[in-house]
Structures are given as C-alpha cells and as structure tokens.
Amino acid sequence: MSIEIEGQTLTPFPADQVEQLRSLSYLGRVKWLEYRFKLLFVEPFERFLELENKCYIWLCILSLATSAIESLGKFEYQGKDAFTRFVEDFFPSGAFRDPSLRLHDPRPDRKTKAARTPAEHLYKFFRSSIAHDFCIDWGGLLHREDGAPGYLFQVAPETTPVTDVLHRSGLGIAPRDFVKDFVEGVHAFFAVLSARDGDSQEAARFNKTFTRVFLPR
Secondary structure, three states, X not given: OOEEEOOEEEOOOOOOOHHHHHHOOHHHHXXXXXXXXXXXXXXXXXXXXXXXXXXXXXHHHHHHHHHHHHHHHOOOOOOOOHHHHHHHHHOOOOHHHOOOOOOOOOOOOOOOOOOOOHHHHHHHHHHHHHHHHOOOOOOEXXXXXXXXXXXXXXXXXXXXXXXXXXXXXXXXXXXXHHHHHHHHHHHHHHHHHHOOOOOOHHHHHHHHHHHHHHOOO
C-alpha cells in the first residue's frame, strides 16, 4: 500500500512522512492526494455501493459523498461556498447549475443566506442535515424506477398545497444519478489540478490547504 512519487515511497497516511510530503512539488502533492483519496475513499465507497440489494444505503452514501465534496472543495476554493462551487464546476452533468429549478428555503436564518439553488439545497438540506440530524430536512431521494422525473427535480412536501408547489418546493435527487455525477466530478477535479501550472495562484491556494491539513508545524 505505497506509491512512488518524485523518487520517494509514500503511503496514504501523512503522520509518519511529513518531511517527505513537505518536499513534494505541487504536482507531486496532487498525485499523492489523488492516490490517498482513491485508496481510502473511492475503493471503500465502491464496495459500500455493492450493498444496495442487502440494505438501504442511500443516506450513508449521500453523507459520504457530500463530506468528500466538502473536503476536496477546500483545496480549490476559499470561503463558505467551496462546496457549492465544487458541484457546480466539476459535476459533468451541469445539473446543479440548472436555473429552472425553483426551490424554496423553509427555514432561512440570519447566519446564512437562504438556499435557493440546487447546490445550496444539497449543502443545507442534504449534507448538513444528514451530518447533524441523520435525515434530509427538506426535499428527498427518489429512484427513477420509482417515479423520479429526472436526476434533479422539484419535490413538494406533503404539507405543501399543490397550488403552491413552485413557491414551496425542495430538491429531489435520483441517487444513482448523483453517485455517477459525483464519481465523474472527482475525476474531473483531479484532472484539472494535474494539468495546472505549479506556479499559478490556484496551485498556491492548493498548497496552502495541503500544508494546513497534512503538514502540521
């Protein structure tokens, strides 16, 4: 369980190889992060998907995938919108940029702006709600064979009058489509990072996050 990068043998665990990681170039660090993510996340994630016919996996799958988006997004973006920008920029379907979905936020507060876009709903009512409450607070999951009209769609909660559906609707997600988009989005993310100039501002931002996460002082 090791990889050769820039003449060094590295494992996916940073604690015992801080100085080796510190000496890597930008592209070496990108290669190591991709290797670490594939070994410690992608392979177990794929095995977990194989349990679909044995138990209900989708809440856990959404929790794992959205946590990974949160983590990877911080290597590319700064600020609180790293999550939403990741799904909008890297998910190849482009579905999370769809302006036609008219979504409503039933509980806006003063700390955060109201969630209106699909990406904002994914963060607030799926990623955060599952992490804190282990439930989807607004919207939901529906497979295509069970009636989902598409990958992403508007869903009206049972308490919402049908006449008000366009004004009070949450995000519906077909989960298998989401998994495909997520996996391809991660590939796209690492492809962009690997093609980048190591002297660019984006590379400097990546290195800053890499240092914070993996290279403690």
